[in-house]
Amino acid sequence: MNLADYIRDIPDFPKPGILFKDITPLLASPQAFGHAVDQMAAHYESHAIDAIAAAEARGFLIAAPLALRLNKPLVPLRKPGKLPYRTYSLKYDLEYGSAELQMHIDSVTPGARVLLVDDLLATGGTMAAGAQLIQQAGANIAGFGFLVELAFLNGRERLPQAAVYSLLTY
Numbered sequence: 395m396n397l398a399d400y401i402r403d404i405p406d407f408p409k410p411g412i413l414f415k416d417i418t419p420l421l422a423s424p425q426a427f428g429h430a431v432d433q434m435a436a437h438y439e440s441h442a443i444d445a446i447a448a449a450e451a452r453g454f455l456i457a458a459p460l461a462l463r464l465n466k467p468l469v470p471l472r473k474p475g476k477l478p479y480r481t482y483s484l485k486y487d488l489e490y491g492s493a494e495l496q497m498h499i500d501s502v503t504p505g506a507r508v509l510l511v512d513d514l515l516a517t518g519g520t521m522a523a524g525a526q527l528i529q530q531a532g533a534n535i536a537g538f539g540f541l542v543e544l545a546f547l548n549g550r551e552r553l554p555q556a557a558v559y560s561l562l563t564y
Protein backbone atom coordinates (compact mmCIF):
# COMPACT_ATOMS: atom_id res chain seq x y z
CA MET A 395 0.00 0.00 0.00
CA ASN A 396 1.28 3.47 -0.89
CA LEU A 397 0.36 5.76 2.01
CA ALA A 398 1.20 8.85 -0.07
CA ASP A 399 -1.97 8.13 -2.07
CA TYR A 400 -3.93 9.01 1.10
CA ILE A 401 -2.26 12.39 1.78
CA ARG A 402 -3.89 15.27 -0.09
CA ASP A 403 -2.13 18.55 -1.01
CA ILE A 404 -4.12 21.72 -0.33
CA PRO A 405 -2.35 24.84 -1.69
CA ASP A 406 -2.47 28.12 0.26
CA PHE A 407 -3.94 26.70 3.48
CA PRO A 408 -4.08 28.09 6.11
CA LYS A 409 -2.08 30.96 4.56
CA PRO A 410 -0.89 31.88 1.05
CA GLY A 411 2.32 30.01 0.16
CA ILE A 412 1.72 27.04 2.49
CA LEU A 413 1.17 23.65 0.83
CA PHE A 414 -0.95 21.87 3.43
CA LYS A 415 -0.62 18.08 3.71
CA ASP A 416 -4.13 16.91 4.53
CA ILE A 417 -4.24 13.52 6.28
CA THR A 418 -8.05 13.25 6.39
CA PRO A 419 -8.16 10.81 3.40
CA LEU A 420 -5.85 8.52 5.36
CA LEU A 421 -8.04 8.78 8.48
CA ALA A 422 -11.06 7.97 6.31
CA SER A 423 -9.55 4.66 5.22
CA PRO A 424 -9.35 2.03 7.98
CA GLN A 425 -6.94 0.06 5.76
CA ALA A 426 -4.54 2.98 5.22
CA PHE A 427 -4.83 4.31 8.79
CA GLY A 428 -4.36 0.81 10.21
CA HIS A 429 -1.39 0.18 7.92
CA ALA A 430 0.28 3.44 9.01
CA VAL A 431 -0.16 2.66 12.72
CA ASP A 432 0.97 -0.96 12.18
CA GLN A 433 4.15 0.22 10.49
CA MET A 434 4.96 2.68 13.27
CA ALA A 435 4.19 0.05 15.92
CA ALA A 436 6.45 -2.48 14.16
CA HIS A 437 9.27 0.09 14.08
CA TYR A 438 8.98 0.90 17.80
CA GLU A 439 8.15 -2.61 19.08
CA SER A 440 11.75 -3.33 20.07
CA HIS A 441 12.58 0.19 21.33
CA ALA A 442 12.96 1.00 25.02
CA ILE A 443 10.00 3.35 25.54
CA ASP A 444 8.13 4.08 28.77
CA ALA A 445 5.50 6.50 27.42
CA ILE A 446 4.29 8.28 24.28
CA ALA A 447 3.65 12.05 24.24
CA ALA A 448 1.77 13.81 21.45
CA ALA A 449 0.70 17.33 20.50
CA GLU A 450 -2.94 18.41 20.15
CA ALA A 451 -4.77 17.88 17.91
CA ARG A 452 -3.58 15.86 14.93
CA GLY A 453 -0.77 14.28 16.92
CA PHE A 454 -3.41 12.61 19.13
CA LEU A 455 -4.91 10.86 16.08
CA ILE A 456 -1.67 8.99 15.44
CA ALA A 457 -0.36 8.65 18.99
CA ALA A 458 -3.51 7.23 20.58
CA PRO A 459 -3.77 4.09 18.42
CA LEU A 460 0.03 3.71 18.55
CA ALA A 461 0.08 3.89 22.36
CA LEU A 462 -2.62 1.22 22.53
CA ARG A 463 -0.79 -1.05 20.06
CA LEU A 464 2.47 -0.66 22.01
CA ASN A 465 0.68 -0.86 25.38
CA LYS A 466 2.25 2.40 26.63
CA PRO A 467 0.87 5.36 28.61
CA LEU A 468 -0.21 8.33 26.49
CA VAL A 469 0.75 11.87 27.55
CA PRO A 470 -1.29 14.68 25.95
CA LEU A 471 0.49 17.97 25.16
CA ARG A 472 -2.38 20.40 24.90
CA LYS A 473 -3.16 23.91 23.75
CA PRO A 474 -3.46 26.50 26.58
CA GLY A 475 -6.26 26.33 29.12
CA LYS A 476 -7.35 22.75 28.34
CA LEU A 477 -5.55 20.70 30.99
CA PRO A 478 -7.25 20.86 34.41
CA TYR A 479 -4.26 20.24 36.73
CA ARG A 480 -0.98 22.19 37.15
CA THR A 481 1.01 22.48 33.92
CA TYR A 482 4.36 23.26 32.37
CA SER A 483 3.87 25.61 29.43
CA LEU A 484 5.88 26.65 26.39
CA LYS A 485 5.29 29.09 23.51
CA TYR A 486 6.75 28.22 20.08
CA ASP A 487 6.61 29.03 16.35
CA LEU A 488 5.37 26.72 13.60
CA GLU A 489 5.27 26.85 9.79
CA TYR A 490 2.25 29.16 9.70
CA GLY A 491 2.13 31.00 13.03
CA SER A 492 2.83 30.64 16.72
CA ALA A 493 1.26 28.50 19.42
CA GLU A 494 1.63 27.23 22.97
CA LEU A 495 1.66 23.73 24.45
CA GLN A 496 1.03 22.62 28.01
CA MET A 497 1.66 19.38 29.87
CA HIS A 498 0.53 18.20 33.32
CA ILE A 499 3.51 18.41 35.69
CA ASP A 500 2.90 14.83 36.88
CA SER A 501 2.29 13.20 33.50
CA VAL A 502 5.78 11.71 33.09
CA THR A 503 8.01 10.01 35.66
CA PRO A 504 11.48 11.56 36.05
CA GLY A 505 13.94 9.40 34.11
CA ALA A 506 11.23 7.90 31.88
CA ARG A 507 12.04 7.38 28.18
CA VAL A 508 9.36 9.25 26.26
CA LEU A 509 8.68 8.88 22.52
CA LEU A 510 7.26 12.08 20.96
CA VAL A 511 4.74 11.48 18.18
CA ASP A 512 3.04 13.85 15.74
CA ASP A 513 1.26 13.54 12.41
CA LEU A 514 3.73 15.84 10.69
CA LEU A 515 7.18 17.39 11.11
CA ALA A 516 7.46 20.79 9.40
CA THR A 517 9.77 23.40 11.00
CA GLY A 518 10.12 21.29 14.15
CA GLY A 519 8.80 24.05 16.44
CA THR A 520 6.01 21.91 17.89
CA MET A 521 8.10 18.88 18.69
CA ALA A 522 11.03 20.97 19.96
CA ALA A 523 8.56 22.55 22.41
CA GLY A 524 7.18 19.12 23.31
CA ALA A 525 10.69 17.84 23.96
CA GLN A 526 11.43 20.80 26.23
CA LEU A 527 8.28 20.08 28.26
CA ILE A 528 9.30 16.43 28.67
CA GLN A 529 12.80 17.44 29.74
CA GLN A 530 11.44 20.09 32.12
CA ALA A 531 9.59 17.27 33.90
CA GLY A 532 12.88 15.36 34.26
CA ALA A 533 12.16 12.70 31.62
CA ASN A 534 14.28 11.74 28.59
CA ILE A 535 13.52 11.80 24.86
CA ALA A 536 13.48 8.26 23.43
CA GLY A 537 12.90 9.54 19.88
CA PHE A 538 10.52 11.32 17.52
CA GLY A 539 7.99 9.54 15.29
CA PHE A 540 6.00 11.13 12.45
CA LEU A 541 3.59 10.02 9.79
CA VAL A 542 4.84 12.77 7.43
CA GLU A 543 8.09 14.76 7.35
CA LEU A 544 8.52 17.89 5.20
CA ALA A 545 12.28 17.42 4.91
CA PHE A 546 12.79 20.64 2.91
CA LEU A 547 11.90 22.64 6.05
CA ASN A 548 14.81 21.04 7.98
CA GLY A 549 12.70 20.44 11.10
CA ARG A 550 15.09 17.73 12.28
CA GLU A 551 17.74 20.37 12.89
CA ARG A 552 15.57 22.04 15.54
CA LEU A 553 14.98 18.84 17.48
CA PRO A 554 17.23 17.75 20.33
CA GLN A 555 19.56 14.80 19.65
CA ALA A 556 17.40 11.67 19.34
CA ALA A 557 16.38 9.25 16.59
CA VAL A 558 13.80 10.62 14.13
CA TYR A 559 11.52 8.21 12.23
CA SER A 560 9.03 9.23 9.51
CA LEU A 561 6.79 6.99 7.44
CA LEU A 562 6.60 9.44 4.51
CA THR A 563 9.13 12.10 3.52
CA TYR A 564 8.57 14.98 1.11
Ligand SMILES: O=P(O)(O)OC[C@H]1O[C@H](OP(=O)(O)OP(=O)(O)O)[C@H](O)[C@@H]1O
Nearest residue numbers: 450451452488489515516517518519520
Ligand atom coordinates in the same frame (compact mmCIF):
# COMPACT_ATOMS: atom_id res chain seq x y z
O1 LIG B 1 6.92 21.28 12.78
P1 LIG B 1 5.98 22.45 12.97
O2 LIG B 1 6.34 23.62 12.10
O3 LIG B 1 5.84 22.82 14.40
O4 LIG B 1 4.55 22.00 12.42
C1 LIG B 1 3.97 20.75 12.70
C2 LIG B 1 2.75 20.89 13.55
O5 LIG B 1 1.76 21.67 12.88
C3 LIG B 1 0.52 20.98 12.91
O6 LIG B 1 -0.22 21.27 14.04
P2 LIG B 1 -1.13 22.59 14.24
O7 LIG B 1 -0.40 23.48 15.19
O8 LIG B 1 -1.50 23.15 12.91
O9 LIG B 1 -2.38 22.08 15.04
P3 LIG B 1 -3.49 20.94 14.87
O10 LIG B 1 -2.79 19.62 15.10
O11 LIG B 1 -4.43 21.26 15.98
O12 LIG B 1 -4.09 21.02 13.49
C4 LIG B 1 0.92 19.52 12.92
O13 LIG B 1 -0.11 18.69 13.42
C5 LIG B 1 2.13 19.52 13.82
O14 LIG B 1 1.80 19.42 15.19
Ligand SMILES: Nc1ncnc2[nH]cnc12
Nearest residue numbers: 413414415416489514516
Ligand atom coordinates in the same frame (compact mmCIF):
# COMPACT_ATOMS: atom_id res chain seq x y z
N1 LIG C 1 2.43 22.09 5.42
C1 LIG C 1 1.75 21.54 6.44
N2 LIG C 1 0.75 20.67 6.20
C2 LIG C 1 0.06 20.11 7.23
N3 LIG C 1 0.32 20.38 8.51
C3 LIG C 1 1.31 21.24 8.79
N4 LIG C 1 1.80 21.69 9.97
C4 LIG C 1 2.80 22.55 9.69
N5 LIG C 1 2.99 22.67 8.38
C5 LIG C 1 2.06 21.86 7.78
